[in-house]
Amino acid sequence: MKLTILGSSSALPTSERYPSAHVLNAHERIFLIDCGEGTQMQLRKCRIRFGKINHIFISHLHGDHVFGLYGLLSTFSLMGRTTPVHIYAPENYDALLASHLKDFDIHLNFEIDFIPLRGKDPVIILDDKYLTVTSFPLKHRIPAFGFLFREKPYDRNIIKEMISKYEITAVRIRAIKKGEDFIAKNGEVIKNEDLTIPGPVSLSYAYCSDTKFFKRLPGFVKGVDLLYHEATFDRSLTELAELTGHSTTTDAARTAAEAGAGTLIIGHFSGRYKDISVLVDEARSVFPRTLAALDGKTYEVQHINDL
Amino acid sequence: MKLTILGSSSALPTSERYPSAHVLNAHERIFLIDCGEGTQMQLRKCRIRFGKINHIFISHLHGDHVFGLYGLLSTFSLMGRTTPVHIYAPENYDALLASHLKDFDIHLNFEIDFIPLRGKDPVIILDDKYLTVTSFPLKHRIPAFGFLFREKPYDRNIIKEMISKYEITAVRIRAIKKGEDFIAKNGEVIKNEDLTIPGPVSLSYAYCSDTKFFKRLPGFVKGVDLLYHEATFDRSLTELAELTGHSTTTDAARTAAEAGAGTLIIGHFSGRYKDISVLVDEARSVFPRTLAALDGKTYEVQHINDL
Numbered sequence: 001m002k003l004t005i006l007g008s009s010s011a012l013p014t015s016e017r018y019p020s021a022h023v024l025n026a027h028e029r030i031f032l033i034d035c036g037e038g039t040q041m042q043l044r045k046c047r048i049r050f051g052k053i054n055h056i057f058i059s060h061l062h063g064d065h066v067f068g069l070y071g072l073l074s075t076f077s078l079m080g081r082t083t084p085v086h087i088y089a090p091e092n093y094d095a096l097l098a099s100h101l102k103d104f105d106i107h108l109n110f111e112i113d114f115i116p117l118r119g120k121d122p123v124i125i126l127d128d129k130y131l132t133v134t135s136f137p138l139k140h141r142i143p144a145f146g147f148l149f150r151e152k153p154y155d156r157n158i159i160k161e162m163i164s165k166y167e168i169t170a171v172r173i174r175a176i177k178k179g180e181d182f183i184a185k186n187g188e189v190i191k192n193e194d195l196t197i198p199g200p201v202s203l204s205y206a207y208c209s210d211t212k213f214f215k216r217l218p219g220f221v222k223g224v225d226l227l228y229h230e231a232t233f234d235r236s237l238t239e240l241a242e243l244t245g246h247s248t249t250t251d252a253a254r255t256a257a258e259a260g261a262g263t264l265i266i267g268h269f270s271g272r273y274k275d276i277s278v279l280v281d282e283a284r285s286v287f288p289r290t291l292a293a294l295d296g297k298t299y300e301v302q303h304i305n306d307l
Numbered sequence: 308m309k310l311t312i313l314g315s316s317s318a319l320p321t322s323e324r325y326p327s328a329h330v331l332n333a334h335e336r337i338f339l340i341d342c343g344e345g346t347q348m349q350l351r352k353c354r355i356r357f358g359k360i361n362h363i364f365i366s367h368l369h370g371d372h373v374f375g376l377y378g379l380l381s382t383f384s385l386m387g388r389t390t391p392v393h394i395y396a397p398e399n400y401d402a403l404l405a406s407h408l409k410d411f412d413i414h415l416n417f418e419i420d421f422i423p424l425r426g427k428d429p430v431i432i433l434d435d436k437y438l439t440v441t442s443f444p445l446k447h448r449i450p451a452f453g454f455l456f457r458e459k460p461y462d463r464n465i466i467k468e469m470i471s472k473y474e475i476t477a478v479r480i481r482a483i484k485k486g487e488d489f490i491a492k493n494g495e496v497i498k499n500e501d502l503t504i505p506g507p508v509s510l511s512y513a514y515c516s517d518t519k520f521f522k523r524l525p526g527f528v529k530g531v532d533l534l535y536h537e538a539t540f541d542r543s544l545t546e547l548a549e550l551t552g553h554s555t556t557t558d559a560a561r562t563a564a565e566a567g568a569g570t571l572i573i574g575h576f577s578g579r580y581k582d583i584s585v586l587v588d589e590a591r592s593v594f595p596r597t598l599a600a601l602d603g604k605t606y607e608v609q610h611i612n613d614l
Contacts, residue, residue: 011381011382011385012382012385012386013347013348013351013378013382014348014351015348015351015352018348019378037344037345037347037348037374037375037378038344038345038348040320040344041320041321041322041325041344041345044320044321044322045322061410061411061412062411062412063377063378063381063411063413064378064381066411067344067374067377067378068344070370070374071320071326071344071370071371071374074318074370074371075318075319075320078318078319079319096410100407100410103368103403103407104368104369104370104373104374105368105369105448105449106370141412142412
């Protein structure tokens with residue numbers, strides 16, 4: 001699981017930082033999270049294949065998180081896409097999107113499967129073979145949602161020599177990988193731990209932007225391996241953060257600490273900071289394993305126990 | 308007068324070419340022509356001051372010419388702008404813009420002065436001390452308009468020595484600069500050409516995108532110093548150009564030749580061309596003074612007689 005950040009600015013982009021957009025690669029499937037202006041150009045720069053994007057998650061309906069979507073969908077269509085796109089967004093966006101595409105004479109060759117986000121509690125919005133995605137409410141000026149991507153447990157790896165030693169069939173191999181013991185021809189019960197080694201660890205990533213400090217949030221992302229949390233302002237601007245529905249560095253770091261997160265990435269930086277090291281330093285004073293979001297950079301998600 | 312190209316791609320941007328947006332600097336006033344996705348980031352990269360943009364011209368309502376406008380207006384507002392912005396766009400855009408800003412919770416601190424584009428003939432849409440801007444119809448799939456920016460004639464420069472020689476007053480100086488003769492104290496008529504030298508030449512720039520070949524177009528931009536004309540396709544794709552309402556290199560060059568333009572810049576290149584030299588070569592075979600649009604490049608407008 002790896003995360004590429006396409007945009008790390010707040011509402012005022014700079015020449016170096018584009019508006020919010022993240023790409024999560026899990027099992028070579030690409031999940032696009034928010035779609036600020038310029039997302040399609042950033043995807044090209046990062047050489048991410050458009051055809052692999054089937055799920056787009058929109059946290060809330062502020063332009064710096066959405067204004068790249070029209071161009072991206074239009075590009076999908078011009079590229080000849082026919083497979084559906086699943087869009088997860090606040091519930092009123094379905095009608096707005098349809099009307100805007102119509103206004104701009106955009107005729108898509110593919111279906112949009114719209115999954116509305118709503119409510120005050122976490123909801124599983126995607127559940128497939130490899131992972132679950134849960135949406136949860138944030139606390140912003142308008143309805144906003146975070147997303148938790150959690151890989152399902154991997155199968156255990158069978159030790160190759162054991163297959164020939166005990167003449168294990170394909171059907172039994174599948175069961176053993178799931179954790180079952182094996183009964184040998186002589187009736188002996190071979191314990192699963194003697195047949196297998198652990199598979200890869202399951203990883204998790206959570207995206208929290210935009211939000212002010214919200215005391216339920218650490219509970220929603222408990223034990224997450226990699227937490228992205230906005231930190232628009234330094235801690236001297238707590239009142240402005242409160243007023244605008246954003247977080248300070250301290251808010252982000254406190255959330256990471258209370259959640260027991262593995263690593264924290266902060267981003268959505270206000271354009272006022274030419275040098276963001278002050279923001280990183282502030283966050284690290286509360287939560288040492290803090291990194292700064294950087295446009296175009298890819299971060300390997302590491303398991304909390306491997307840090 | 309100088310032109311900076313912010314985006315030279317057609318509807319499918321690449322990592323090197325953004326969707327359409329041009330900036331014309333005339334008398335240190337900035338005219339933004341089209342506003343494709345990413346315009347505000349390109350403006351930052353080119354270090355163009357947002358506060359100097361008071362007039363925005365939108366050629367037509369396809370996303371690759373408009374989708375940067377919401378973000379830009381929002382940024383203007385966040386930067387504290389209070390001076391009005393004049394937006395020249397197809398007549399139905401006023402309502403669409405208002406509704407879209409509302410949908411996205413964007414409250415502007417400044418007025419939008421909307422000037423609708425319509426009709427089948429050239430119309431002067433801006434006329435001030437320094438220049439006129441004329442809109443004229445193009446031929447595309449939906450209503451589309453080109454723009455001609457023409458500097459007004461400069462005053463002649465008075466020869467300094469003549470002022471003291473003939474004791475010319477300030478009021479008379481202004482009249483002489485406009486071309487009047489002067490009557491000396493002894494009643495002698497001093498011819499204007501003995502008092503002045505010519506001022507700078509007036510320059511002109513025209514923007515034509517998107518359009519298929521349109522036989523009235525050369526007449527609309529007759530004698531223009533710098534002509535930007537889209538050339539989405541090479542000439543082997545004439546049928547596709549016709550079908551999509553775009554131009555080939557030959558169409559663009561023929562228009563420049565028939566208009567008697569000074570220099571032609573081609574752009575709005577289809578993403579299929581990794582190397583656009585074939586497009587430039589084709590256009591030059593019809594109209595030798597052809598340049599290729601390049602994102603981030605600034606072109607000095609040269610008078611047709613100075614080439």
